[in-house]
Amino acid sequence: MLQYVTIIALFLCGINSQDTHEGDCPNIPVQGHFNLSEFAGVWYEAERSYIVFEEDSSCTKHTLTAVSNTKLNVLISLIRQGGQSDLIDGTAVLNDKLDEAKFTVNLNIGPRYFSQPTPYFALEVVNDEYACIWSCTQIDGYTYQDFSIILTRSPNPSEETLKKARNVYDRNNIIREEVQVVNQNNC
Numbered sequence: 185m186l187q188y189v190t191i192i193a194l195f196l197c198g199i200n201s202q203d204t205h206e207g208d209c210p211n212i213p214v215q216g217h218f219n220l221s222e223f224a225g226v227w228y229e230a231e232r233s234y235i236v237f238e239e240d241s242s243c244t245k246h247t248l249t250a251v252s253n254t255k256l257n258v259l260i261s262l263i264r265q266g267g268q269s270d271l272i273d274g275t276a277v278l279n280d281k282l283d284e285a286k287f288t289v290n291l292n293i294g295p296r297y298f299s300q301p302t303p304y305f306a307l308e309v310v311n312d313e314y315a316c317i318w319s320c321t322q323i324d325g326y327t328y329q330d331f332s333i334i335l336t337r338s339p340n341p342s343e344e345t346l347k348k349a350r351n352v353y354d355r356n357n358i359i360r361e362e363v364q365v366v367n368q369n370n371c
Contacts, residue, residue: 206327212318214284214286215306221253223311224256226247227336228244228245229333230314233364235331241265241366242367243262245371248276258274260273274290275289275290279303303319303320314334314341318332334346
C-alpha cells in the first residue's frame, strides 16, 4: 500500500519537476541580507531543470513586481514550441525571516497541470547579474524532488556569469540533472 501512495505522490509532484532523489531535502543556505525590492525587475531564464509547464519553451522571462516588503507579483512570459506566446502569473511570498530568500510561490498554471504552493529558495543573488533558484519538495520519508533555475538580468549572459552561477549549485552539492539551456534568441 505504501508503495502505491509513494507512486501517486511522485506522479503528482513529478508534474512540476523531474529530478527525484533518495533521502530528505538537503538543508542548503540561502541568500542572507536579501532585499526584495532590489530583486524585483526582469530576469531571463538561462538554464533550468525540466519543468513540465515550461517544456519545449523559449524566450522565458520573469517579471517580478514588489507589491509589499514580503510579496512579489510574478509574470512569466514564454514562447511555446509551435510559436504560441504564453503568460503565467502568480505570486511569491517571503517566508519567516524577511532577510532570508525563501519564498512560497503560487503560479496560476490552469487545470491542465497540478498547481500547488511550491517552495523556492534564492541560494545566491547578484542583483545586476544572476540569481540561483532552487526548489525542493519532500515526497515522503524516502524521496524528494528538486529543480533549479539560473536567472540572469541579460537575455544572453556571458559564459563567466553562467560559470559563477553553476558553481553555486556545485559547491552546495546540488545535482542538476537534465539541465536545459533556454533559448533567448529572436525573442
